[in-house]
Amino acid sequence: MRTFRDLYNKIMGSRCQNVSLRRRMIRYLLGMLLLAVGVLILILAGCGLILNAEDRMAEALQSQLESVSAKLEDEVEDLEGYALNLARQLSRSMEYQMEHGDFSAAEFNDSAEKLLELQRAFYGDLNATLLMSGSSGAFAVTDATVNTGLEESSHSRSGLYLRANNIGRSVRIVPDPVLFRGSAEIAREKGLELHSRWNLEFDVNLLPEWGKMMGQDGNVAGEILWTEKMRLRDTWEDVLLLCTPIKGSMGNAYGICGLELSELFFREKYPAQESDFGTMITLIATLEDEELHVERGMLGDAEGTWLEGMETLSRKAGKKFQTFTSGRGDFLGVMKDINLPVADGKRWVAAILVPQNSGISYIRKSRWMLMAAAVFFSALMLIMVAHASKRFVRPILQVLDDIKGKRQGDEATGRPIAELEELKSFLTSRRENQKLEQLPENIEEMLREFKRRVETLTPTERTLLNYYTEDLSLEEIAEKMFISIGTAKKHNTNLNRKLDISSRSQLMVYVELFKRCDRLDDIKKQTTT
């Protein structure tokens, strides 16, 4: 408590002390400097040169892209692994059946019984692959048809196609297969629902990779190929198919098999990510002539955007991210090449997009906030500078008023400024000296008479007078003279009587007169000699 009081007294005491004009000037300049910094921040933020929201957004998009690409690559690799393994299993099943039945692959043609038996053998492998691979469907097509006599037999091929029925609802746990292609007998035996657009056989004309895989155009069978997005006939679902040949032990192709990745499933696997700058959506697409063909690839969950997955987006490269435009809205995004083996060698990319509107809105909002803070800071500094300048000028004006005599002595406000006080005192004393040089005669007589009286004082009384001229109090004088206060009072009484004055203030008037006339030594000299 005491410490606090001491501190308070010190502060309050300091207020009564003179303040240097230089300190005020430094305060003012500091305020100006901070104001300049505020304005600079405002301009730099406005131009996007500091604390840039675009950089933050680009970093977040890039990070999401890296994460999604890594996931995609892993999944593609897994699916390709499952497809190759499936092809090996199916090839073994076919060769086992041919060996035990002692017939060739061509003899599957026109034999409903052999093809049904083959489908029974295929079912286990396809179902297991569907369950484990994380795909939305698994299929196998053999190079045989149940009826070569039919007109469409040139492109109708027997096989089995299982699709997950519960995509979009609960496929993440266990796919619930339905029979899309294959003998209805298999569905009945295995308790499967028949797809409402079921067909007995595949139409390989709708499977562009069939010819390549079967080596019909001279290519070597054995590659993994992904199709572009295709609509499953008579349904509302779009899929990518991963195809691989069912190669026999002699290197020949018995047919093809593979896995299906439906867009609905892709949507479930790659949900839209909410972020400060809008919904981040994932897609894979082909990039051709600065156009992103989403209609050939897959679109993740596009919640919060108007994208449907059938668009072609025009790409415009940018510094930090690219702009993609379509009739369904404009987007900001980043993209990266992905390795997806396709028949036509097109460039595939994975991309992360955010709606341009929300992206720009985020950038603007960030700038707004930064600039609002800078404006607030600058405004504060401006007020401070205005206040400082006012405080800087006010005492000068006051001193001028004092000098001009426009102001009463008790009107003074604020702390006195050392330099100004000195100036004021200098100017005042000069004026007083000028006045004293022309003192009237009776004053001169008064001073002479006082001087004469001083000469009548005892040495002790002269010492007392000397201390009075130094503006010491009676208690201080008693202490300095090593006498009691009572003795000091006694000497004071004698002093007053001898000098013919009644109070100390009267004495001080004389002292001030001698001082102003620059003749203090006249009475001081007397006391010291």
Added chain:
Amino acid sequence: MRKLHGTIRKWFLFAAAMLLALTGCGRKIEKEPITLSVWHVYGQYTDSPLNTLIEEFNETVGWKEGIKIQVTAVSNTSNIHDDVLRAAQGEPGAATLPDLFISYPKTVMAMPDPEILVNYRDYFSDEELSDFVPEFLEEGYVEDRLVVFPIAKSTEIMFVDKTLFDRFAAAAGVRLEDLTTWQGLFDVSRDYYEWTDAQTPDVENDGKAFFVHDYWFNYFQVGVESLGENFFNGEDFVFGNAFEKAYDQLANAAITGGIWMKEGFATEPLRTGDAVVSVGSSASVLYYEDRVTYEDNRSEAIEMIAMPVPHFDGGEKMVMLRGAGFCTVKSTPEREKAAMIFLKWLTDAENNVRFVTETGYMPVTKKAFELLPDAMEKLENPKYRSLYKAYVETQEQYHFHTAPKLVTYLEKESSFETSIRALFKDALKQRQEGEDPEKLKAEVYDNLKDKAMR
């Protein structure tokens, strides 16, 4: 001082102008859509007509209002029932409930907390609701809250592969009129099995089924009620005279082989030529193709016609009213409002008629019913024209039966369906192995009763 204030004001104006210029706030920011996820049953794997309508909504009203409807699953009510319950119970691995899903009140009743669904009375005025067919609305109430919103209603209809039927009729002298009663239909079924079996004398017991029913549970429920008895007594079945009569007529044909008792929907054996006539939801018209594909990959164009379901001699003409409705999961007021805008658009008379005539349903509002005759005139597909003709006959001659709202209804339905199919399949096999049909009939009845009572 005034000068100083003036300077500050100028600074502020300059800063504000800079802010406006640099942040470009003069440009209009377009709103991204509220996306609502939907699970529905209209079309399943086919090119769903509701999906087409949703695309239209997204392009028009949705675009204007900032609403995008996103279909995340098209399945059937049974699958959606399971998945809704899994999601509502928060089962690990279950999907998140969509904003809108199609369901029957029985699914809502089985949910752990039906309060998570929007009460449509909060969003539809009395005047708006007064245009709906009252019976259709009534069905959507669960505990005095309107939670299942009707958008289309169906009934059971009989579909006939007329191409195959005519071929058989020419040989056996049967007529379509024979299919108007259950007894007539079952008699024809037995004849058909014998006739097809006789086509290959060297192969025994290779006759084909004639008739398939989507839900035998409905056959018994409506049959018993139409014969003047209750099918349910509380949560239990009533095995009375009416039940026995319905059973007796079916069993004679089923044990002979004329009835398809394998698992799956009624549409399946008709698409493979393994059956000729089916009874199922009128909405299954979407799944009947105009071709039949046989096991040797031959396919044949067929004519598919629709007729009212058969009735029992001496019984009332009665048919099951079907058709689930939309449930909306509570979310934010904006999302709920967006869902209501979509539902109001879908049940607008013109849109509703377009929707139902593409999916084989009945509309749900009085205004839409007024527009239906004109819409029927414009139907180009003969299968759909035949369906709506059968609809009109059904409406004129039949009494609609609504399934009771029992918590265990789905369980009972599923268990009864599985049991009766398995028992008759087994009985058919035994009959083909030489077992006495009458004995088998009695055994199946006892087993069915025993399982149902359990």
